[in-house]
Amino acid sequence: MNIKGLLLGSAAALTAVSGARAADAVTVAEPEPAEYVKICDVYGSGYFYIPGTETCLRIGGYVRYDIGVGDVGSFDGARTHDVQDGSDQGTWRKNARFDLRTWTGQETELGTLKTYTETKFNFGNRNAYSGPDSPQNYAFNRGITLNFAWIQLGGLRVGKDESAFDAFIGYAGNVINDTLVPYGDFDTNVVQYYFDAGNGFSAVVSLEEGSGVVGTIDSYVPHVVGGVKYTQGWGAIAGVIAYDSNYEEVAGKVRLDVNATNELSLFIMAGYGTDDNLTDGTYAIPAGGRGFYKQWGGNWAVWGGGTYKFNEKTSFNLQASYDEWKNLGIAANVAYDIVPGLTITAEVDYLHAGKFGDAGFSNWTNADKKDSVGGVLRFQRSF
Template sequence: MTIRSVILGACAGLLTVGVAAAADLPMTKGEAVEYVKVCSAFGPGFFYIPGSDTCLQISGQIRADYWYQSVPDPAANKRNINQTQFRTNARIRFDARTQTDYGLLRSFFELQAESNAGTAPPFGTGVHDTFTVRQAYLQFGGLTAGFAWSPYAFYDPKYQAEFFAPYFGEQGRRDLISYTAQFDKAFATLSIEDNRDHRAGTTFGNSGTLNGVAINTEGGSQVPDIVGVIGYDDNKTGWGRVQVMGALHQNRSALAAYGSDWGYSVGAAGNINFPVLSGAYIAAEGSYSEGAVKYLGVGGSQPSGSSLLSFGGADVYASTVAPFDLDRAKGWAIQAEAGLKFTDQLQAVLFGGYLDYDAPNIATSATADFHYYVIGGQVNYTVVKGFIAGAEVWYQNKDPNGGGTTVTANPRDTADSVGAGVRLRRTF
């Protein structure tokens, strides 16, 4: 027997012993990996949160805006007004949904970050960045509670193609609790909303004092706004949607001598789809208000480029002499747009709006009344899926009524402006 044979035999023996010992060791299995699964119950983009039956969708967008707007001829300090402006806006949304035995349980959360050089007229100096909650609400069946679009609003959350041009109608989100009853395609909604969210201004319009207290001091919220909507929605399969809406709004003075005054707003809105033209539609919203002019868009936050082009105004005006009372401002507004899809990549939109604001006779400024209209259009081109380039042009005109002393050289002059801009938008 050679040394080589001895070594080979020893190695074989050791391997045999090792295999036998390994067979006696306890066997363990790797833990199962739970992969993210697609949730198809609520449309594309949803996935199951691991370990739960809740579906989550994460989406968002980033917008880069660049625009120019001319300055009205009668504007004071014209050289201090920004005519070119840049703005960057980013949004991210979280939409979590769970189907329960009692209906859909949903929570929606949208954050917005924005960087700009100040769009508030007339100066807009100093770069400022903001980080805000744009929406945050929960839904359970027909119940909606949180910070969400008022059901009164139709044009703004569902259409509102405007990039930069001002527009009229109920705008923004409100703190509310509402319930919607669904009857096939018909629906009815009752909403209780924070009164402070619907105030057109911080004062009652007139200046003066009573017993050393400013008469235009607004009192604390006592009664929330009451909003009701009824309508018919056939957008998913048919011609469109129509709704009528109404709202009650309390105006309450901080001074007991003035008491309170109830304002209201009523309106109608809807859209029509044209199936013979792919992607073609018309949408409109109109309202009439007394003492609740925020529902017309008065006091809105759209950039206007100059204080002469802003359309602020109070809900009510306080008389400066006895008998002390609150007189309601009146107004009406209509906003509409029409869209046409030429190809899968190219779409055009035309829009326009008109606002008439009428302050009561006790208003200290005879130029408190005004008419306002806006017309414009835009084109949008989808470069690749999720990336859209758009361009917009518009003209806006504010016509004050009566005389009085204002910042203009001639208070009867019409203030008008033209603007143009581009928007680059990435959605995901």
């Protein structure tokens, strides 16, 4: 056999062997791309499915930094003492906060199953003031507060919430210090039922535990709140009534919201409460003091204000409040969105302490003066 024949025979043999091996080869499928997060758009933007479940989860919150200056009475400034000579003097009131929120939603045969939580972490000075002889002010980690932690199935809600006396009817405007004249206490455990007719009419019944020395129920009898609301494109009208089981007193509020134009929205809210048994001896307040719901001075109080949007980035907010004891509060601010998600707000506040402003009832008004002025500069990154 010559060289040419040998080469041709070898090539043929190699071809045959290669073909046989190719026929026996295992084809490995390429991996499909994994979908680690699946968007859930049933409950709004920001939700995603928890892997392996039908539960949708949203995580959000904000980081905030407040700088307050001025008198104590408007909740903006703080008092302290000089570390060298002990003299009383004013100082900044500052607070940094990390606010973490979670929402979940899932459809069930009994309706939508929801949860909501909000936890706040704070570092700042305490803004404590108990008279000119004992000012206290120091910065520290102020602990963790659980502001919301509730479960809702259909219309039934249980857990930690804010009182329906405030949350259902609406808060007193878009100012930072909206409680210069307080309109109700907030933190409480609840058993609530919400009804939504789907045509703008809604209602709530809430059994509440209250909180604090004065507000927490002192027996098996809960506080009770009921409310109704009618909402349309022009605005809303709402009312709530609350029974304070500790003092056996009743308080109520009515509110009107009006969307006057695309730029201007207005509100007015009035409150009235009985006070025959509201002695509040713990706070050294004379008869006609406050329970868990009627926090204002005297029987009646009124709050009003609004928001004007100059453009998509800038808005002006105003609130004025007044009660029977002649406590007067005025708060105004300008909020500006520097970039999406980052807002800076500059606010000025004024508080006139009325009936007990000269008597030193600082636990009632939190004021060290009859007339107090202060301001807050707030930076907030929301996500």
